[in-house]
Amino acid sequence: MKLSRKWLEQYMDLSGLDMNDVASAVTDAGFEVEEILPMSSGTNLVIGEVLTCVDHPDSDHLHLTTVDTGDGIRQIVCGAPNVAAGQKVIVALPGAKLPGGEIRSGSIRGQQSDGMICSLAELGVDKHSLTEEQLAGIEVLPADAPVGNTDPRGYLGLNDVVLDISLTPNRADCQAVWNMAAETAAILKRPAEFPEYEGAGNAGNDKETDLVISSTTEKCPSFLGKIIGSITIKESPKWMKELLRASGVHSINNVVDISNIVMLETGQPMHFYDLDALPASELICKDGLECEYTALDGITYSIQPEDLIITSAGKPVGIAGIMGGDDSKIEENTTRLLIEVATFDHVSIRNTARRLALNTEASVRYQRGIEPLAAKKALDRAVDLLIRYADAKDIEKTVVYGTDGYIPRTITCTLAEINGRLGTDFVLDEVMDVFKRLSLEPELDGDLITVHVPSTRQDLEGMADLSEEVIRMIGYDRLPSTLPLMEMTEGKLNPQQKQRRFIRTMLLENGLQDAVTYTLVSQAKNDNAILGRGNALELPVPLSEERRFIRRSILPSLLETLSYNLSRGNKNVSLFEISELTSDQGVDKHLAIVLNGNLESVRWLNQTLPTDFYTIKGLIEEMLIRLGIGENRIYFKENKTDTRHFHPGRSAEVYIGKDLIGITGEIHPLYAKENGIRQAVMAEIDLDKVLGTKKSKVRFSPVSKYPAVSRDLAFVVKKDVPAGKIVDVIKRSGKLDKEAVVRSVEVFDVYEGEHVADDEKSIALNMTFQSDRHTLDDAMITKVFNDIIDAIQKQCKAVLRSA
Incomplete structure (x- = not known):
């Protein structure tokens, strides 16, 4: 397996690492790097x-x-x-x-x-x-x-370094550059982003086709074909030629190179036929033939009955899984194309390749094994590249024979089982982090960890395999050993680190997922910075236009992640991210939250907790209160700071005392449309202000042993009077002998309409009275109740409607 730096850098940031570092990390994780090969060298x-x-x-x-x-x-x-x-x-x-x-x-x-x-x-x-x-x-x-x-x-594109990696028999998936790059990203703990091509193969599915795709042998259970009615043969783009050269493949022309680059990317061999050179618009996989056949290399081979052959109108046009035919190859004058992508029995391919002494790139991959979904990926990617680099037009419907046979699998284990097998003392976060980095989508239910095995990882079958993944990713140097007894310095978190960890834990407890998005952003995301301070720092030599600026806000990146998930059918996406933001005025720490769908759902009870303004407001309030910021210091005011990104009538500014710490609410419809989102609630919080705020110790208060009494009130006030102001007045006025006896205030009705003036509204509230010192009798409650009514009437210019 050859993997070049340029190819890796298409998917991840390798800044700060040379290929010796990458080779060392990859080798430590179980992939032996046999050689580090500069494609050229020379100075001056x-x-x-x-x-x-x-x-x-x-x-x-x-x-x-x-x-x-x-x-x-x-x-x-x-x-x-x-x-x-x-x-x-x-x-x-x-x-x-x-x-x-x-x-x-x-x-x-x-x-x-x-x-x-x-x-x-x-x-x-x-x-x-x-x-x-x-x-x-x-x-x-x-x-x-x-x-x-x-x-x-x-x-000349020769300033590249290639790793020659020896793959173990169980990791046939890493024959695909994409899979090996994803593995490398997981090893290096760096985010990876791969080309978006999914669904490209559906082009032309609205057009009928006379193409026939079939198989008469069990050795070919799945077969896909697609006609491209118009292509242009020309020179391949520079990047494609460079990547092929680094993999030891000669560039021929754009169409042939696309078939090779897709095979290297996905691990799935495919073949392109000149449609006009075929005897019929038909491809059928057969065995049982005995004939002579001239392949692409110009050599005539003797075909035996056990060999798999691709035929058209009964005539051989390719040795299945090994090499195409000389009579239907892509020429300079080719204008129409037929794509073949199939799954073949690896034992049959191995036997034929050995007998014919034809160990091609395709046959090697079939012999080692290919993931079940690779054929669809390869077709999508090939059509995507043909449209972009070969002017593909007149695309016809994809014809599919058989099925891929893929059945999703899950594996369960516990932390104790993994530590017991390895003899380690790993904590849950470490193990879950490994599974997340490897895209195993772990789910935790009590002590039970359930991982979802990707289609690429057919080698994962049980707990033993999972424990191997854990130790090779965390490092074999973490296996326990006996060390000399010596004095150790206590390591601990500082107060701000403790608070950040608490916030992360609290949000995770409430069903949100911790996201990590790119620090470098595009001009558009920089222009949409929310609560951004100062001017953005621009990279002098950016990797791409999408990674030009150091971000000043997290929300644009989180919204992109939400849109990405929604476009792929993921529902109920609840994300948060804590990150440092850098501008010309310094470094800030922010917290961003994005919620969509339901935060919680219990189907058997038919209960859901929708994500709306009040849900995210409650999360923020709970976070601040549990940090030790008193409820009486937290205020939500009408949003006048940012009505471009937030819905002006369904958002609020968040204050601690007089300090604005963030904005929360529903996304503005126009901004939602820009991001490909229908609905979301979001917030961006200046975490430095939150962490720097003086906090009270969170103390235990015993439950009062005295009974509580509930009373209702209804007032008519002007429409511009917020209900929160009335609640504040009640809490400040609800005292008896200097003891606050109003334990809770709940707004349960707001009415506008008949019997209420057009510029007024009726607000109904429920109050709970309780003392920690004694039982409240009717006289005491009535006194406090009347004091509250008087205060509301004076301070809110309210008219009592009922009590």
Whole structure:
């Protein structure tokens, strides 16, 4: 398995790591890196232009050239037979260090030579990847190569490093670059993002097709075919050619290269046929044939009855799972395409490949095993790339024979079982983190951990396999050993760390999921920063436009994650993230929450807790109160700070005393549409202000042994008077002998309509009275009750409706 740095960097950020670090981490996790192979090497190189080229006066094979290197003209003696004036070439200047040694100025047969014109082989490029012409002479660059460019290796895409990884028999899934990259990301604890291609193969499904796809043998249980009615054969994009070269595959043209790149990405071999070269619009997999057949390599093979053959109109057109035919290959004049993606019996492919001595990239993958869903992934990805890079049009309906046979599996275990098997003392968070990083989607029910085995991981069958995953990801150095007894320094969390951990735990307890999103964001997300302070810091050389700025707000990233989940059928998504944000004014810590659907659901009781404004308001209140911030210090006021991202009538500013700490509420409909979301409630909280607020100790209060009394009140007030103001007045006024005897206030009705003026509303409240000192008699309650009525009438200009 060959994996290059450039290919990994398409999916994850490897900043701060060189390939030696990656190789070490991957090896420690059970994938032996046999070799770290630079695709080329050399220092002090430059692109030059050969101005003149004449025969050396004292040699029958050397040439005397003058070369413009951008900083002057140098005389260089060159022995390559293909050197000529007007060529753009790679020049190693004096002092350059190449795999063969250091280049120095000197005299060659009486003529001064100030450098060397290089071939790719002299730069250490694998000779097996070079043509005979390239091996015989210097490398001639395109006519538009920039003279004076000091990075010719980068210009040619040879500034890459390749890991040659030996896979164990049980990890056939890592034959696919995507799977190996996901594994590498999990090992390095770095987020990975893969191309979005799902469903691309559905293009044309609204069009009928006369294509016939079938199989007459049990050795081909699943077979997919699709006609692309119009394609353009041309040169492949630079990135594709570079990745193929790093994998040891020659670039041919865009269409053939797409079939190879998809096989490398997904691990699923596929074959493209020139539709016009086939005898019929038909592909049928058969065995039982005995014939001679000429494959793509031009060699004629003897086909035996046990071999699987792809046929069209009864004529062989490919050796199934191994190699296509010479008579239907993609040519420069190909305009129509037939895609074949199938599942074949690995034993049959192994026997045929061994007998024919044809160990192709496709046959090796079939022999080791392919994940059940790889065929659909490969078809989707191939159509996606053909549309983008081969101008694919007139796409017809996908024809499917058989089924993939995939049945989702789950495995259960407990932390005690894993620790018991490994002899370790891992905590639950460590084990759950491993399962999450490996995309096993762990669920915890009491002590029982249930993991959902991805289609790629057919090697996971039981608890023993899960324990192996845990130890190899956490590290074999964590296996217990006996150490000398010595003094240890106590490690502990500081107060702010404790509070952050408490907030995270509390939100997890309430059913939210802890998310980790990218620190680097696009211009659009930066422009939509919520509670963002200062100006964003821009990377001088960003990896892409999507990763240009260091973010000042978390919510835009969380909303993207919500949209991603909703678009894939995930419902009831409740997320939060705690992260540091950086701007030109410093570093801030924020908490963001996004809720969609139901926060809780008990189907057998037919009970749900919907996520609305009051749900997220309650979460914030509970968090602040449990941190030790008194309920009387927490205020929610009308949102006037941000009505672009929040619904102006269904959102609020959150205050601790006079300090604005955040905004919460329903997403603005227009902003929701921008993010591909129908409905969500969200909040962004300045965590630094919360953590820096002086807090009271959370103390235990015994339950009062005296009875409680409930009373109702209804007032008519102006519409602009918030119910919260009345609640505050009740709490401040509900005292008896300096003891607060109003234990709770609940608004249970707000009425507007008949018998109430147009600019007024009726608010009904329920109050509970209770003392910790004695039983409250009617006189005491009546006194407090009347005091409350008087205070409300004066401070809220209310009219008593009923009591």
